[in-house]
Amino acid sequence: MAYRYLTQIVIVGSRVLGRAFAEAYKQASVSSAYQRAQAKNGNVAAGRASLSSGMTLDEACKILNVKPPQGGKANMEEVMDRFKRLFDANEPKNGGSFYLQSKILRARERIEAEVRPHMEKAAQEAEIKEGWNPKLYKDR
Template identity: 40%
Template sequence: MAARYLAQIIVLGGQVVGRAFTRALRQEFQASQQAAKRAGGGKEGAKSAAKDNLSGITLQESMQILNISKLDAPTVEKNFEHLFKVNDKSKGGSFYLQSKVIRAKERLDQELAPKKNIDSGAAQQDTKEAPPPPT
């Protein structure tokens, strides 16, 4: 008799955990779809959402941490250097804040990397010599 009640408790507990797991999974799926839509939708939104998941920080949050409004490599580097030095633990800063600054810069570097490749490709094309005239 006791084994029967114990089996019922185990089955009911499994059902409750299973329902909770599927509900959490659905919510996570919806949240990831909404994040992709906020990031621009389509392939670009999916890429941005993947970068957010990989780094654990969104592009907007990274820009807020480094206090920048426009994604510009020199500004990112300047603000990163300042905030990194200010939050140095040996100067009474916070290691946690310093690590957040590092993660924010890494996320912005991910966003700037394709732009750097495009810019460097254009610069290389500009510096190529013109082909010699036919003789």
Template identity: 40%
Template sequence: MAKYLIQVIVAGTQVVGRAFVRALKQEYTASQQAAQRAGGGKQGARKAAADTSLGMTLQEAKQILNVSDLGDVKTINEKYQHLFDVNDKTKGGSFYLQSKVVRAKERIEMDVKQTLDNKEKKSEAKKEET
């Protein structure tokens, strides 16, 4: 009887161990794929920090404000102002949606600022090389 009990325990432990190893491998590959999508390295870390600080990705922010070109600041401001005014609580709008619009604009502004900073650093590096 004890022999069968030990065999059941060993078999169960082997099954659980294999499942655990398989889950670890899947998690590792998923994290590697996520790092590649985010850009990896410093760029990926910056994107992840921006996403977590404002709670929204750049793609979500672009969808909320319905913009595709981040270089067109005038259009971004016009769409932001329109959505902000439409969702004003005193006009029967939603404070939740209004706050999403504000966060979307902040997220886009953060990305534009980072892009400009990167361009400045590259131009300074080129000046130093010459």
């Protein structure tokens, strides 16, 4: 008699897990199709989130209340100023929220990740234009 109940529990459990995995796969498929549609329509910035933070560029700009980078160029002084002010205002020791601090930090990192490749490319072009001048150090 006990083996009968045990068999029923195993069968019902496997059905529940099977349905859960099927539903998760469907949701992942729909999400992937939505991301492809956003990229196809040219709305790449709104549809693409950073892998490390899961935050879109639009969300990061709204958190820090700055304009989105145009052509890979952003006013990083303004971004850093807003970051410092908001980060300090949400200090947990002063009654702030660690969660909000982490969101602010991730927003700054997301904007920097968007701008960094363009800044590196500009630095390389400037170095090519000026020529390579190694720094020489003299031994005393």
